[in-house]
Amino acid sequence: MPRAMTASDKDLWGRALSMLLLGFICYAFPWSVFAALPTAVLRIQGSNTIGAKLGPALVKGMMEEQGLRAIHQSPGDRENEVHILGLDAEGKAVQVELAAHGSSTGFVALKDGSADLAASSRPIKDAEAHDLAAFGDLRSQHAEQVIAIDGLAIILHPDNPLRALSTAQLAAVFTGEVKTWEELGGKGGAIHLYARDDQSGTFDTFKELVLARQGKSLATSAQRFESNDKLSAAVSGDPQGIGFVGLASINQARALAIADGDSQAMLPETELIATEDYPLSRRLFFYVKPGEQNRWAKALVQFAQSPRGQAIVDKNGFVAQQIQAIKVQAQQDMPPSYRELATNAQRLSVNFRFQEGNANLDNKALRDVQRVLDYLKQTGKLEQKAVLVGFGDPKADPQRAALLSKLRAMAVRRELAKGGVNLREVTGLGDELPVAANTAEEGRIRNRRVEVWVY
Structure with a gap:
């Protein structure tokens, strides 16, 4: 033999x-x-x-x-x-x-x-x-x-039982204020921190979305890496380790679900990253x-x-910008009109977002207009088959928030109309269903969005 x-x-x-x-x-x-x-x-x-x-x-x-x-x-x-x-x-x-x-x-x-x-x-x-x-x-x-589109994945050793953290908890962990897994309701003793180096855009994103919002800095005890893959390998070999990498470098580690502000905890799943709803999504x-x-x-x-x-x-493990229709599970806590959409329509895998401080579409949104147009043409949905839903951040006057969210949706309607789209409905839901905390400008910008739904 x-x-x-x-x-x-x-x-x-x-x-x-x-x-x-x-x-x-x-x-x-x-x-x-x-x-x-x-x-x-x-x-x-x-x-x-x-x-x-x-x-x-x-x-x-x-x-x-x-x-x-x-x-x-x-x-x-x-x-x-x-x-x-x-x-x-x-x-x-x-x-x-x-x-x-x-x-x-x-x-x-x-x-x-x-x-x-x-x-x-x-x-x-x-x-x-x-x-x-x-x-x-x-x-x-x-x-x-x-x-x-990419998502920063917060990764652990595969055997770590912890399943979710908020961005506030993440900041406390990576600044060294929370030192043991037991303080987070888990087990394993001392927490070992792994982070990208200072030249890294991955670190810049983590610093902006997690640390800076809480007014915190990375603990000096964190081990630093130039490579995502090497950081991931180190965490997957350390039962006490936690780190952050790009979506394509989760590899043998396990990703946590992350919540920001009032948003639900979300895993770095393709659909949530494509729409940039996942709290740590990035471009x-x-x-x-x-x-x-x-x-x-x-x-x-x-x-x-x-x-x-x-x-x-x-x-290669990232999220493409090609448009797809996604079935969303209807939830009882959704606004009635939105629950009706979730029950009877599908959401497209894109959010239109805006330049900071105005109602002009940002560079990605301008290209996404053509992608949505191509999708609607290919699927025969140019006439009365698409709905735009605008969202925003809280205002002192809820009616103003609702109006601004609808105006954003109308800005998208103008662009789609140039391509021959006749929409079924345009609506604004104000500050409902936030995807990020409204306590920082970055979070408020992420909440100012327009979704596309199709019947």
Whole structure:
């Protein structure tokens, strides 16, 4: 009876297969083509959340669409850096460089000219936009591109029995005020904290959505990581550990349900992240300088927004922006009109949100108008089949809150009407059904939304 393969055997087989593959590539494509790496046609710097998996996958997809062949990836000069190479129709090597050292590094690289495109797992900051103002408005529709939706997952060891926490409890844990699992109603003794590093957009998002709202700072005892996957591996190996990662890096750990303010506790599930209702949902961005002439940068942005690019987003563990209809379970505590929708209609996997301080649709919402139009056309729902429901944050006068929420829905109606949509109803429910706490401006902005329902 043949013996089972040992780890050593598998390693030898792996090396042998790698050598065979290398030999084939050298035979089919002369190695001299790749020996001296060509000047990069596109340089990307920024988020590790994007750069670890999604960025390279989108670049490879874009290269295929551009007709390149023999596309392969090799390590860069430092950890979390890669070169992606392919051959064009004349057999000339084309290279894209990608460095994933944190969102803030992308904006620095845009400014000093060492990158053509910045990948970020958070919106550009005011100071960064000001530093780059000489190149134009980095918050303009063409410069700021939402390529995917992600959710910060709060992760534990799989055996930890805790199931849910509020954002206030999370802040107390990560600032070190709550020191043991027993204080949270669990068990396990001392809590071990794991966090991303200061360059990370993931950390910036956690700091903004959790720590800063409570006026707190991360405990100095937290172990810091540049990589989401390495942080996840550390937590999944530590029964006393807790950390936060992007959705694609939960891996062997287990995610907690999170509540913010009066919202229900929510797991980082695809539908709740797609609508950005999950309290720790966030957007992933590509930023290019306004008027950028690099054709590869423009090609990558266009590909990332395409159905094929969004399929790659989905395949790599993030949430695509393609529109789907979702059945929502009717609940007794819902307003009657909303409960009727939940009973008889389906909700689309998108929320329209607005620029801060006004009723203008934000950059993602402007692109989502076309996505919703395409969906309604494809499903034959342009006439009297769609309902818009507006929501907002509390006002001293409840009637004012209801009016403002309806005005937001009417702003969306105007955009959809340009595409030939005749809506069944437009309504506003004021400050009902919040998805975030109204105690901070970020939460109030998230509550100012318009949902789309279809019959």
